[in-house]
Amino acid sequence: MTTEAKIQMIDITKVFVTEEMETHALRGVDLEIYDGDYLSISGPSGCGKSSLLSLLGLLDSPTSGRYLIEGKDVSKLSINERAVVRNQKIGFIFQAFNLIDELSVFDNVALPLRYREPALSASVIKDKVMASLEKVQMSHRTSHKPNQLSGGQQQRIAIARALVGDPAILLVDEPTGNLDSKNGDAVMDMLAKLTQAGTTLCMVTHDPRYADMAGRRLHLLDGRMAESLRFQEAV
Amino acid sequence: MAVTNLIHEFKLAYLSLKRAPGFVAIVVATLSITLGALLCIFNLNHLLLTKAFPYPDADKLMVLDHVITVDGVPQHGSNSIAGMQHLYKQQNSLESMALVQRDRTVLVNHQDQPRLSVRYVTPEYFQLVATPMALGRPFSQEEGIDSGEHVAVMSFRLWQEQYQGRADIIGSKLQLGDNTYRVVGVAAENFQPPQLTDIEYEDIWLSWDNNPHADAQWGMFTSAMKAIAVLEDGVSHQQAQATLSALLNDAYRASGSTLEDEMLSVALISLEDAISADSQNVALLLLAGALALLLIATANVTNLFLSRAAQKRRMLAIQASLGARTQQLFRALFAESLLLCLASTTVGLLMAGWGFVLLQQLAEGELPRLHELSLDVATLVFSVFVALVLALLFAWLSRSVINFRDLREQLQSSGKGSGVQIDKKVRSSLVIAQVSLACVLLIGSTMVMQQALQTIEKPLGFNTHQLYHLRVDPGQEFRDNDARAALSRDLKSALQKMPQVAAVSRSIAAPIREGRMSITLSDENMQRIGSFRINLVDENYFNLLQLPMAQGRGFQNQADDQSSTEMVVSESLANILAPEGGILGKVFKLEEDQPMRVVGVVKDYFNPGDMEEGSAAKYYLPHFPYFVGFDIKVSADSALSKQQIMESLAQIYPKLRIEEFIKLDTSYQELIYRHKVSAALTLGLTLLALLLAGAGIYGVLSYSTQMRRYELGIHMALGAKTHQLQRKIMLESLLPVALGLLGGLLIALLAYGLAKQQLSQLVQPNVLALLSALPLMSATAALACYLPVRRVIVQDPVKALRNE
Known part of the structure; x- marks a missing residue:
C-alpha cells in the first residue's frame, strides 16, 4: 500500500441543468483511492452513485472541482484525451454487461486493445485476450457471440474485457444487478480474488452484503459523502 | 373539449419541432421541393386529362378532320381548304360549324410593323367557344363567308401591348398585309382560344373573306386549317361522319383532283382528343416521374421520422407510463407530422406556382393549354390530401417503432x-x-x-456580332419572279447605302432560327439520297457570315439566275455525299432536269434553333428570291432599327412591309x-x-x-x-x-x-x-x-x- 493516492477528487460537483430545473447530483465530493483499494460506494437511489462513477470513469465531466489520476489533472481534458486515459487506466464492468452483440467473445474482449495507439500487433492482442479470458475461465468460448452465453458468463466476459488493458483501476457498476444470486456470488468472488491479487477496484452497489465485502465503504447521501472508512484504519 | 385537446397537441408539436430546427429544415426542404414538382405536374394532368375546356357545352364540341385514303390506306392528316368550305356551305348534319385558318401577317399601319399570328374565322367560331368580349362584339352572321366584310377581333394582349388599351380602338382600321380591316371587338383577357391548328398565341381573328388561302384548289391540303362544330340534335356521331364524308367525297371526286382509288372522308373528333390526346401520354409520364420522386423523398423522410421517434422513445415511455394510450401517443406523433407536412405543402404550392412559369417557358409550343395552368381548387384539394396521407404515414411508421414493450424496456433501462x-x-x-x-x-x-x-x-462557327436578318413582304405587286428579283436587288443596293451598313448579302432564310426548309437531293441517276437543309444565298453570303470554305469556292455573281447549276455543300453533307472525298465537281439533282454541280464545301456551323440529328448537313444554291431576305452587317459600334430600315426602303417602295427583322445576337440568345x-x-x-x-x-x-x-x-x-x-x-x-x-x-x-x-x-x-x-x-x-x-x-x- 502506497501513501500516494492513485485517484484524487477534490471538491467535485455535478449539476444537471435542464430548461426547467437544476439538479445537483454531487455537491463538493472529496475522494482519494489508493493503490490496491477495494472500495464500495452505496447509498439510496438518486444519491449520485452513478454520477460519481461516471466522473471517476471520465464518462462525464464535473461541473467544478479537480480530478487527478496518478497525480495528473484530468478534469479539463478533451474528449479524445479522456478516451486515452479511459483506455489505458480504467476498466469498466457494467450492470448490463454491455457486450457488443455483433462481435464474438474474443473480439469483445480485444476491443480496448484495438483502440490503443500505437496499434498493438495481432499476436500481442491475442496473447492478452487469451490471458484475460483464462483469468475468468472463459477461454473455451472465444468464438461465441454474447447472446449464446448465460448472464453470468456474459459478466465474466465483461470482467475479462475490463482487465485486458491492465488498467490502474476497475470501475464496477452494480455488477450483480442483472444476475441471479448464484451467478452474482460467483462474480463477486471473482472480483474479490482480483483485489486480493492487487487490483484497485471501485464498485457502486446498493446491496449491503456486497458493499460489506469491500475494504473501504463510502456512503453517499444527497450528493455528499456521508461516511468514509478505511478498512485498515477500522481494524 | 376535443378542440382544446387538439390545439394543445398542436401547440406541443410546435414546441417540440422548434427544438429540432435541423430536422424541420431537412424534412420541409425535401418534401416541399418534391411536392412542388408533383403539384405542378398534377395540375398539368388535371388540365389535359380531366378539366373541361372553358366553353359552354365543351363536351359537345367536335373538330372536323379530313382523312384521305388510297386503296383504303390513310395517307395524311391534313385538310382540304376547298373541302372544308364546301362542307361549311352544304352540310346539314351539324347544328353549327366554324372554319379556322392559321396564318401570319404584318400589321402594316403600326409604327413597329409587328408580325401577327392571325386566325381567319367564320362568325360561328365566337359562338361555339363563347368568346367573352372586353370591348365591342364578335363577328355577326352578316360578316361571314362571301359577305365581302373585312372585320377583326383583337386579342386582349395585342390591344394592350400595341394600342395601350385605347378605348377608341373599336371602329379603327388595321392594315394587315394587303388588306384593311375594321376592328369590331376586343376579346376579354380571360378568353382561352382552343389551340386547334397550333400551340401558339393568337393575336387577332379576321373575317374569312380575305383569307388568301380561301381560293385554294381541292388538291391543296394543309394542317393550318381546321373546323369545329356541334352536331345537330338527333344526329349521331356515326351518322354525321357518314353524311359529311359522302358529301365531301362526292364533291372531291367531282373536282377532278383525285387519283383512281383515292377517297376523302371526314373524321369527327372530340375537342379534347383533338387538342390534348397527343400530350396526355407525356403528361402521364411526367406524373409517374413526379410520383417516383415523391416516393424517394417519402422513403428518405420516413427514415428521419423513425430516427426522431427513436430519439423520443424515452419521452413517449414516460407518457405511456403516465397512462397515455396508444391512440394518444399516435395523436401526438400525428400532430407533429401534420404540422410538417402542411408547412411542406404550403411551400410546395409556392414552388408549383414557379413550376407553372417554368413549364410554360420550357414546353411552350410543345404542350397545349399551358396558359391555363393555375393553382385551382382541384390542386389545392389534392395538396391537402397528399399532406394528410403523408402525415398519417409518417405518424403510423413512427408509432410502429415504439410499441409498449419497448417503452417499458426504455424506462427500466433508465441510464443503465x-x-x-x-x-x-x-x-x-x-x-x-x-x-x-x-x-x-x-x-x-x-x-x-x-x-x-x-x-x-x-x-456557332460564324460571327453573329453586328449581324441582322431582314425579310420583307413584297406584296401582290411583286408576284412575278423577275419583278421580285429586281426588287430584291434594288433593296440590297438601298441597304448598302445606309450609313451604318457595312455589307449586305441576300438569302432566303436566317442562318439561325427555328423552322427550316429541307429539299430532297438525288444522285445523277435520280436515286434519292435524302432530304437536307437548304438555303438560297448570293455571292456575298459566306464572306458576310465569315463562314470559311473548306474546299473549292462560293458563288460568283449568279444570283437570281435560275439556270445556274452550281451548289455549295456543308462539310457534313460532303461527308454523306462523298465519304471517300472528291466531292468537288460531283453532280446531284433536285429534279430530273435540275442537275447541280458541287463547286465548294463550306465549314459546318451550329444552329441552336435546329438541333435535329443531321441538321448540319446543308446545301446552298445560288440566290433566287422566293423570299426576299437579306443578311446585313453593320459597322462597328453601329446599330440598325426596324424603323430606320422602313424609312430607308420606303423611298424605293412605300408599300413595302417588313415581315421579319432580327438581330442575330439577340436571336441566338433567345x-x-x-x-x-x-x-x-x-x-x-x-x-x-x-x-x-x-x-x-x-x-x-x-x-x-x-x-x-x-x-x-x-x-x-x-x-x-x-x-x-x-x-x-x-x-x-x-x-x-x-x-x-x-x-x-x-x-x-x-x-x-x-x-x-x-x-x-x-x-x-x-x-x-x-x-x-x-x-x-x-x-x-x-x-x-x-x-x-x-x-x-x-x-x-x-x-x-x-x-x-
Missing part, C-alpha cells in the same frame, strides 16, 4: 439499460437502396445538364435561353438528387445511429477516440455506399439501354458526367454518414450510455 442494436443487413440494404436511387437521379440530371451546357457553350433554363433546371435537379440522397442516407444512418448510440457509448467507455469511431462507422458505411454507387450506375446504364431511342435526343452517355457524378455522390454519402455519428461521439460517453 441494454442498448437496442439495429440489424446491420437492414441498415446496409437501406443505404444501398438510397445511394442507388440518388445515383441514378444524379447521373441522369448531370448528363442532361452537361448536354445543355455543351449546347450553350458550343461555338434560342439558347431554353437550354439555359434546361441547364438551370437540371442543376436544380442535381442539387435535389444530392439533397434527397443526403437526406436519405442521413435518415437511415441517423436512425441506425440512434439505435446504436448505446453501442457507441460502450466503445467510447472502452477508450475509443472520436476519429477511431468515425473511421469505424465510415468504413462500415463504405461498402453499402460503394454497392449503392455500383447499383445506381448499373440501373442508369440499363435504363439508358432500354429507353435509348427516347433518351438519345435528351442525353448522350457521357463518361465525364459519370465521373463527376460518382465522387459527388460519394462525398454526399460520406457527409451523410458522418454527421449523425458526430452528434453522438462529440458528447460525453455517459450521454450515449444513458440514451440522452
